[in-house]
Amino acid sequence: MSKRILFTGGGSAGHVTVNVALIPRFIALGWDVSYIGSIKGIESELISNIDHVDYHGISTGKLRRYMSVENFKDPFRIVKGVFEATNLIRKIKPDVVFSKGGFVSVPVVIGAKLNKVPIIIHESDLTPGLANRIALPLATKVCVTFPETIDHIKSDKATYVGAIIRDxxxxxxxxxxxxxxxxxxxxxxxxxxxxxxxxxxxxxxxxxxxxxxxxxxxxxxxxxxxxxxxxxxxxxxxxxxxxxxxxxxxxxxxxxxxxxxxxxxxxxxxxxxxxxxxxxxxxxxxxxxxxxxxxxxxxxxxxxxxxxxxxxxxxxxxxxxxxxxxxxxxxxxxxxQDQTSTIDQVIQLIQKASKRK
CATH class of the missing domain: 3.40.50.2000 (Glycogen Phosphorylase B;)
Structure with missing residues (x-):
C-alpha cells in the first residue's frame, strides 16, 4: 500500500509555495497526496494546477488587524473547520501531515492531532506566525528557514533546514x-x-x-x-x-x-x-x-x-x-551564500515522522 501525505496551508501564496515545491517529489516517490485548504483561497487555485492531488476545501477563519463583524464569526468557522478536517483525515488516513501555516492550517493540525497523525510544521519567517504558534504544541517537528528562529521557538522540536526552493x-x-x-x-x-x-x-x-x-x-x-x-x-x-x-x-x-x-x-x-x-x-x-x-x-x-x-x-x-x-x-x-537545497532533508524528516504512526 502507498504511503499517504496530507498537505495544508493557505491564505496567501507564501503559505503554499513550499508545498508546491514538495508535492511533485512525493508524487514521484509514489505517495498518495491530498491537500486541505480553504474553499476559495489562492491555495485552491495553485494546487489545482498540480495533477494527482486530491483537494478538499474546509471552513476557515482569518486574522484581521482591524475591527470587523467577521471577527465575531471566525471562531465558529474555525470550529466548523476542525470538524470538517477531522472527518476528512479519518477518511484520507494520512501517514503524516505537512503544514505550511496560515489560518486554514489550524483546523487541519487539530484534526490530525485528534486522529493521532504525526505533524510536521514549516515556518518560513524569522519569527513564527500566529497559526504556527497555535499549532506548535501539537507538532511532531518544526522546520525553520532562519537559524535565529530556533531562539524564538525555544523547543527541541525545532530543526533548522534553510530555504526550500521550487525546482x-x-x-x-x-x-x-x-x-x-x-x-x-x-x-x-x-x-x-x-x-x-x-x-x-x-x-x-x-x-x-x-x-x-x-x-x-x-x-x-x-x-x-x-x-x-x-x-x-x-x-x-x-x-x-x-x-x-x-x-x-x-x-x-x-x-x-x-x-x-x-x-x-x-x-x-x-x-x-x-x-x-x-x-x-x-x-x-x-x-x-x-x-x-x-x-x-x-x-x-x-x-x-x-x-x-x-x-x-x-x-x-x-x-x-x-x-x-x-x-x-x-x-x-x-x-x-551556501545555496544547497534543503528539500531532501525535509523529505527525510517527513518520511521519518510517517513511520512513527
Whole structure:
C-alpha cells in the first residue's frame, strides 16, 4: 500500500509555495497526496494546477488587524473547520501531515492531532506566525528557514533546514523571458511583485513614477488579483495579475526585483542571485515579520530596504537607483551564500515522522 501525505496551508501564496515545491517529489516517490485548504483561497487555485492531488476545501477563519463583524464569526468557522478536517483525515488516513501555516492550517493540525497523525510544521519567517504558534504544541517537528528562529521557538522540536526552493524556478531562460515580455537588452529590467494579493502602495509607487522609470528601465509589474490597470499601455511596461508557468523565465530576465519581504519569495530570489529592493509590510498592517526578514537580508548584503512608512515617489526612485548601483556587489554576496537545497532533508524528516504512526 502507498504511503499517504496530507498537505495544508493557505491564505496567501507564501503559505503554499513550499508545498508546491514538495508535492511533485512525493508524487514521484509514489505517495498518495491530498491537500486541505480553504474553499476559495489562492491555495485552491495553485494546487489545482498540480495533477494527482486530491483537494478538499474546509471552513476557515482569518486574522484581521482591524475591527470587523467577521471577527465575531471566525471562531465558529474555525470550529466548523476542525470538524470538517477531522472527518476528512479519518477518511484520507494520512501517514503524516505537512503544514505550511496560515489560518486554514489550524483546523487541519487539530484534526490530525485528534486522529493521532504525526505533524510536521514549516515556518518560513524569522519569527513564527500566529497559526504556527497555535499549532506548535501539537507538532511532531518544526522546520525553520532562519537559524535565529530556533531562539524564538525555544523547543527541541525545532530543526533548522534553510530555504526550500521550487525546482522549476532554476530552469528559467532569460531569452524566453525577454520574448514573452517583448523587451530588449538595451535597458535593465525591473520586476515588481507585491505578493499574490498585490500591494496598492507598491502598485501606486510604480504607476506614479512610470514615465520616469521607463526612461531608464523596462518594468514587468505583477500587480495582484484584480489590480491590473488596462488603461496603461506603454512601451517597456508589462503588467499581469499573476504569472504561473512563465515566472521562471521572467525572473531570469530581470536585473532587479522590487518586492515585499515574505520569506519564501526573498529566499527564492537569493537562490537565483537577483538583487532586491525590499518594501516590507508595515507593523500597522502586520506583526512585523517582514521587517525582520528584510533587515536580515540587508545586513547580509542581499538587498536594500525601503520601509513602507518612508515610501514616497522620491524615496522609491532613489532606493531603486541605489539597489541597481550595488547590483554587482549584491550578486557577489549572494554567490558566496551556501545555496544547497534543503528539500531532501525535509523529505527525510517527513518520511521519518510517517513511520512513527
Amino acid at each position: 522549476e524556478l532554476r530552469s528559467g531562460n532569460a531569452t524566453r523571458g525577454l520574448n514573452l515580455l517583448k523587451f530588449s537588452n538595451n535597458k535593465p529590467i525591473v520586476l515588481v511583485m507585491g505578493g499574490s494579493l498585490g500591494s496598492k502602495k507598491i502598485n501606486g509607487a510604480i504607476r506614479n513614477n512610470l514615465h520616469t522609470l521607463l526612461e531608464q528601465y523596462q518594468v514587468v509589474h505583477i500587480c495582484g488579483k484584480d489590480q491590473v490597470d488596462p488603461s496603461i499601455q506603454l512601451d517597456g511596461y508589462q503588467q499581469f495579475e499573476y504569472i504561473h508557468d512563465e515566472l521562471p523565465d521572467v525572473i531570469a530576465a530581470a536585473d532587479v526585483v522590487v518586492t515585499r519581504a515574505g520569506s519564501n519569495s526573498i529566499f527564492e530570489f537569493l537562490a537565483l542571485h537577483k538583487p532586491m529592493l525590499l518594501i516590507p509590510l508595515s507593523r500597522a498592517a502586520s506583526r512585523g515579520d517582514q521587517i525582520l526578514n528584510a533587515q536580515s537580508f540587508q545586513k547580509a548584503g542581499f538587498a536594500e530596504v525601503l520601509l513602507e512608512e518612508e515610501l514616497t515617489d522620491e524615496s522609491f526612485i532613489t532606493s531603486l537607483e541605489l539597489t541597481l548601483s550595488k547590483r554587482v556587489q549584491i550578486v557577489d554576496n549572494m554567490a558566496k
